[in-house]
Amino acid sequence: xxxTRKHSRGSWAVTVPLVLGALYCLLPVAWVLVAAxxxxxxxxxxxxxAPGDALADNVAELSAYRDxxxxxxxxxxALYAGGGALLSALLSGMAGYALAKYRFAGRAxxxxxxxxxxxxxxxxxxxxxxxxxxxxxxTDTYWSVLLPSIVSPYGIYLSRIYAAAAVPDEVVEAxxxxxxxxxxxFRSVAMPMMVPGLITVFLFQFVAxxxxxxxxxxxxxxxxxxxxxxxLYTLLNxxxxxxxxxxxxxxxxxxxxxxxxxxxLSLQRYWRIDLLSGSVKS
Amino acid sequence: xxxxxxxxxxxxxxAPYAFLAPAIVLFTLLVLVPIGYAAYLSLRKVKVSGLGLxxxxxxxxxxxxxxxxxxxTDGDLWSxxxxxxxxxxxLIPTMLGLALLFALLLDHxxxxxxxxxxxxxxxxxxxxxxxxxxxxxxxxLPAVSPLNRILAELGLPEPNVLDTGSVFYAxxxxxxxGGVGFNMVVLFTALRxxxxxxxxxxxxxxxxxxxxxTRIKIxxxxxxxxxxxxxxxxxxxxxxxxxVTLRPLSNSISSSWTPLMKVYQDAFARxxxxxxxxxSVVIAFLTLVLSFGFLRLVAARAFAQERS
Numbered sequence: 001x002x003x004t005r006k007h008s009r010g011s012w013a014v015t016v017p018l019v020l021g022a023l024y025c026l027l028p029v030a031w032v033l034v035a036a037x038x039x040x041x042x043x044x045x046x047x048x049x050a051p052g053d054a055l056a057d058n059v060a061e062l063s064a065y066r067d068x069x070x071x072x073x074x075x076x077x078a079l080y081a082g083g084g085a086l087l088s089a090l091l092s093g094m095a096g097y098a099l100a101k102y103r104f105a106g107r108a109x110x111x112x113x114x115x116x117x118x119x120x121x122x123x124x125x126x127x128x129x130x131x132x133x134x135x136x137x138x139t140d141t142y143w144s145v146l147l148p149s150i151v152s153p154y155g156i157y158l159s160r161i162y163a164a165a166a167v168p169d170e171v172v173e174a175x176x177x178x179x180x181x182x183x184x185x186f187r188s189v190a191m192p193m194m195v196p197g198l199i200t201v202f203l204f205q206f207v208a209x210x211x212x213x214x215x216x217x218x219x220x221x222x223x224x225x226x227x228x229x230x231x232l233y234t235l236l237n238x239x240x241x242x243x244x245x246x247x248x249x250x251x252x253x254x255x256x257x258x259x260x261x262x263x264x265l266s267l268q269r270y271w272r273i274d275l276l277s278g279s280v281k282s
Numbered sequence: 283x284x285x286x287x288x289x290x291x292x293x294x295x296x297a298p299y300a301f302l303a304p305a306i307v308l309f310t311l312l313v314l315v316p317i318g319y320a321a322y323l324s325l326r327k328v329k330v331s332g333l334g335l336x337x338x339x340x341x342x343x344x345x346x347x348x349x350x351x352x353x354x355t356d357g358d359l360w361s362x363x364x365x366x367x368x369x370x371x372x373l374i375p376t377m378l379g380l381a382l383l384f385a386l387l388l389d390h391x392x393x394x395x396x397x398x399x400x401x402x403x404x405x406x407x408x409x410x411x412x413x414x415x416x417x418x419x420x421x422x423l424p425a426v427s428p429l430n431r432i433l434a435e436l437g438l439p440e441p442n443v444l445d446t447g448s449v450f451y452a453x454x455x456x457x458x459x460g461g462v463g464f465n466m467v468v469l470f471t472a473l474r475x476x477x478x479x480x481x482x483x484x485x486x487x488x489x490x491x492x493x494x495x496t497r498i499k500i501x502x503x504x505x506x507x508x509x510x511x512x513x514x515x516x517x518x519x520x521x522x523x524x525x526v527t528l529r530p531l532s533n534s535i536s537s538s539w540t541p542l543m544k545v546y547q548d549a550f551a552r553x554x555x556x557x558x559x560x561x562s563v564v565i566a567f568l569t570l571v572l573s574f575g576f577l578r579l580v581a582a583r584a585f586a587q588e589r590s
Contacts, residue, residue, distance in 0.1 A: 011392040018387050019395065021380070022402035025463060028417035029405065035420070048421075048428040091305045098301035110302065117313050119573055121520050121542075124566040127549050127558055128316035128323070151308050182297035211410040213523040218550070229412040233527055236416060240530045250420065253413050260408040265401070 029257070036254040040247040058251040070252055072224060073231035077210060078259075079142070080227050084149035085206035089198045092152055096159020097190055101172055111160070117153030122214055130218050144219040145227070149209045155201040162197030163190065199270045203263075210260060228256045317566075323559035324349050349560035358538040359561060365450070366540050370518045373454045378510060380458070381465035382503070386495050388466070389473045400470070404463040411460055415527035418456045419444075423531065444532035452532075456524045461517070465510045472506035473499060512573045519569050522546075541565050 031048065038052035046052065062070050099111050129148055133139045138147075167190045175185040191198075213229045220226055223234065232252050239245040327345035353359060387393055388400055406414065422443045424430045430440045443452045476499065484494050522542045529535045537551070538544035541561065549558035 011394050014387050014390045014392055015394045015399075018384060018393065018399040018403075021384055021462075022395075022399040025403045025406050025459065028414070028421060028459070029409075031421055032417050035426075044423075044425040048426055048431060091308070094301040095305035098298040102298035104295070104298045107298070110306065113314075114305070114309060116574075117309060119516060119570055120313065120317065121516070121562070121566050121569050124320055124562040125313060125316050127545065127555065127562060128319040129312060131323075131555065132316060132319060147308070148312050151305075151312050153309070153313075156305060183300075186301065207407070211412075213410070213412050213526075218546075229410050229523075232416065233412055236527065237530050246420075249416060253416050257409050257413060261405065264405070264408045268401075 032250060032254045036251045040244050043247060058247055062248050062251050065248055073226050073228045076225060077227040080145050080149060081206045081209040084146050084209045085202045087150045088152045088155055088205045089202040091150060092155030092159045092201050093194055093198050095156045097163045097186055099160045100163035101167065114153050114156050126214055126218050139219055140221045142225060145216045148215055152205050155205055158201050159197060163194055166197060167193045203267060203270055320559045320563055323556055324563050327556050349557045352557055353561045353564055359541055359544055362538055362541045362544055366519060366521060369454055369521065373457050373518055374514050377458050377462050377514060378465060380462050381469055384466040385469035385473055386499060388470050390491060404467050406460050407464045411523040412527050414460050415456050415524045419528050419531040422452055444534060446534040449532055449534045453524050461514065468510050469503060469506055472503055476502050515573055516569060
């Protein structure tokens with residue numbers, strides 16, 4: 001009896017801070033769940049966590065806003081994040097494989113220059129990227145957001161670590177001895193072994209593009225091409241003069257985090273963040 | 283480990299370059315060329331002749347270091363830079379301290395509700411900074427804030443966290459909320475990679491859990507801590523989305539509240555891309571100086587295994 005009590009007391013001392021941390025992190029999410037159910041008139045008058053009954057109305061109103069512009073933003077975000085992350089994982093995988101499995105002139109220089117890219121602040125790139133893309137007439141197109149999103153020095157870094165750890169030299173050598181070309185060796189031998197690492201690269205890039213604000217904010221003018229972040233920001237900005245939009249902003253925020261939270265919970269095992277510190281456990 | 287892998291005759295010469303080509307081409311066009319272009323623009327300016335009318339009245343000329351001199355003597359930029367530096371000094375230790383604490387607690391053998399707390403604290407990583415700022419921004423509004431509601435019920439004075447004095451902490455709180463869980467998971471994953479036998483021996487020798495944490499776990503976490511610090515530093519110096527999103531809800535955030543906002547302001551509101559370029563080169567230089575040393579250290583460790 002005494003031992004269990006002692007155990008439970010000890011466990012509370014270490015559990016309570018974590019529970020407080022969890023509650024802090026859940027607070028805004030809980031609030032947006034409640035606030036999305038409030039009508040515009042009760043948003044600023046009823047108690048913070050008192051639910052309303054207008055969720056369905058709010059969703060309907062949001063969907064009707066300028067002929068479903070909100071869902072267009074959702075589709076755009078999915079395109080930017082999904083397409084960008086897929087291409088990024090593919091390019092990073094090829095580059096990482098080359099850097100890990102070949103010895104060639106310029107290898108160290110290429111890697112260091114690519115790695116330096118991790119440290120370049122986004123703003124230093126965003127403005128000249130905008131000016132250069134406007135010279136070739138690509139600003140305010142889907143490509144102006146997609147192309148810069150494909151470049152991921154960090155994805156190449158992760159792919160190199162993963163390829164070095166997950167693809168044995170002997171296997172590559174054996175495929176070559178069997179007469180497979182270099183590309184075929186990569187395509188049908190190395191790449192399948194790298195899939196878990198590539199999914200991790202995909203997820204990191206997906207979240208990075210989904211969260212990005214500065215790049216589409218600079219590149220795009222037509223709100224039909226906006227991703228969710230820029231769309232909701234402009235909606236909030238208009239709310240200063242038309243407070244009825246606040247309900248839409250809040251409902252839109254709630255709906256916009258649902259897909260990403262679902263993706264998180266369903267792909268949890270691929271969040272191999274140990275790759276960050278450079279160690280691979282298999 | 284295998285040294286004699288390749289027999290000289292079978293040395294692919296083109297293949298590695300072909301694999302790297304797409305990444306290198308895009309990296310060159312979208313990273314290296316823009317950096318060079320920014321550096322070039324930072325040394326140029328527009329000369330207006332006459333009344334500034336007519337086709338050839340505005341010409342771009344070489345300006346030397348004039349834009350840099352202007353940037354470095356600009357009061358707005360300095361106050362923004364100091365603000366961000368202070369912001370980093372408050373946010374980075376708090377975020378990494380809490381992340382380390384949570385990671386160690388998750389790794390403690392007596393902890394309960396491990397799965398629930400780990401997922402809950404990691405959840406904000408799935409919320410874009412713009413959306414996070416929206417949610418917190420509304421929660422800060424005196425008409426919405428649960429804190430203000432309670433204080434009003436008690437008849438106490440109600441603070442407005444979006445006022446000039448405290449808006450700094452209001453922004454830092456959003457950064458903390460968004461980043462603590464990610465760093466916690468990085469550190470926790472690194473902790474799980476430590477062989478448990480190390481602790482067994484220490485326990486037999488009579489070490490407490492606290493001693494195990496401070497003498498074994500934290501020293502072994504050092505590389506992961508350096509890595510998380512570098513990434514947090516880079517992200518912090520670039521703070522942009524949070525204050526920009528809070529602006530419509532608060533009067534106390536100016537259009538050049540952080541250096542990055544000033545760059546945006548210069549480039550797109552004032553149409554002075556030349557001084558914007560100079561300012562962004564300065565920011566990039568400072569970020570590189572602050573973080574490159576750290577990352578080199580980590581990269582040297584990470585690839586030690588591969589050199590065989």
